Amino acid sequence: MRLVIRQDYDAVSYHVAKYVKERIKEFAPTANNPFVLGLPTGSSPVGVYRNLVKFHQNGELSFKHIVTFNMDEYVGLPRDHPESYHSFMWKHLFKHVDILPENVHILDGNAKDLDLECHRFEEKIDAVGGIELFLGGIGPDGHIAFNEPGSSLNSRTRVKTLAYETIVANARFFDNDITKVPNLALTVGVGTVMDAREVCVIITGAHKALALAKCIEEGVNHMWTVSAIQLHPRGMVVCDEDATLELHVKTVNYFKSIEKVHEQLIGSDNVGLQGGVRSWRGVEATYHQ
Ligand SMILES: N[C@@H]1[C@@H](O)[C@H](O)[C@@H](COP(=O)(O)O)O[C@@H]1O
Numbered sequence: 452m453r454l455v456i457r458q459d460y461d462a463v464s465y466h467v468a469k470y471v472k473e474r475i476k477e478f479a480p481t482a483n484n485p486f487v488l489g490l491p492t493g494s495s496p497v498g499v500y501r502n503l504v505k506f507h508q509n510g511e512l513s514f515k516h517i518v519t520f521n522m523d524e525y526v527g528l529p530r531d532h533p534e535s536y537h538s539f540m541w542k543h544l545f546k547h548v549d550i551l552p553e554n555v556h557i558l559d560g561n562a563k564d565l566d567l568e569c570h571r572f573e574e575k576i577d578a579v580g581g582i583e584l585f586l587g588g589i590g591p592d593g594h595i596a597f598n599e600p601g602s603s604l605n606s607r608t609r610v611k612t613l614a615y616e617t618i619v620a621n622a623r624f625f626d627n628d629i630t631k632v633p634n635l636a637l638t639v640g641v642g643t644v645m646d647a648r649e650v651c652v653i654i655t656g657a658h659k660a661l662a663l664a665k666c667i668e669e670g671v672n673h674m675w676t677v678s679a680i681q682l683h684p685r686g687m688v689v690c691d692e693d694a695t696l697e698l699h700v701k702t703v704n705y706f707k708s709i710e711k712v713h714e715q716l717i718g719s720d721n722v723g724l725q726g727g728v729r730s731w732r733g734v735e736a737t738y739h740q
Pocket residue numbers: 491492493494495496522523587588589590591595596597617
């Protein structure tokens with residue numbers, strides 16, 4: 452896997468957004484062969500979405516042939532509640548770009564049969580041929596989507612009870628009142644995320660430093676579900692300097708040096724892209740996998 456370290460949140464956001472844009476452009480999606488993108492909510496991806504909107508406004512990126520699947524949604528929160536993930540996605544991304552509403556997939560946390568809703572979500576992902584690139588964020592306890600500590604690393608989309616720590620962390624969006632935070636959610640599984648052909652996780656802030664260290668320096672462990680990315684053939688974590696606080700200096704230096712060498716070989720604009728793989732297959736394989 453790759454660890455890309457950038458100075459701060461803004462630099463991380465720009466890097467990830469540019470990467471997503473380049474991947475989409477390279478894929479050259481069409482109506483019959485859309486680019487399928489998995490998306491997270493939370494504060495981590497807001498800056499990425501801001502940049503993607505800018506790219507769209509500059510005419511550099513169209514969402515016409517992009518199909519999206521969101522990671523998760525609260526159970527029981529009305530769809531138009533300002534803190535529903537449905538509202539979040541339209542507010543921060545979808546309403547600013549040319550995505551076709553029928554190409555947006557967000558779990559319905561008010562479905563009559565929640566298990567069926569989850570099952571259908573997986574079927575819809577399969578029907579479009581799987582997810583090309585899954586973007587993710589993590590909670591301070593290393594959970595990806597709502598796959599709380601102890602979740603099966605093979606899990607699929609399902610109903611989850613939220614950990615107390617997650618409820619506390621998310622209370623900031625609910626007037627800092629933990630009683631207002633839903634305690635159930637629908638979430639893609641760790642297996643659903645890891646089935647994507649590429650996974651990119653954004654980790655920023657000192658409060659996520661321990662989770663980053665567990666993800667990068669320790670073994671695959673269901674108590675830090677993001678660590679499953681270690682098994683992915685094309686996994687990338689993009690973090691800021693603050694998030695590296697618990698990493699060994701040698702780990703940070705290692706990933707920085709490897710990125711530098713790689714950039715010298717294929718240029719910073721191509722880092723990680725398929726074009727890079729084609730031109731420098733051996734180098735890219737060593738670097739990425
Ligand atoms: N279900 C979401 C996760 O998908 C998200 O990654 C996490 C972190 O949020 P933030 O990016 O705001 O720290 O929050 C929630 O738990």
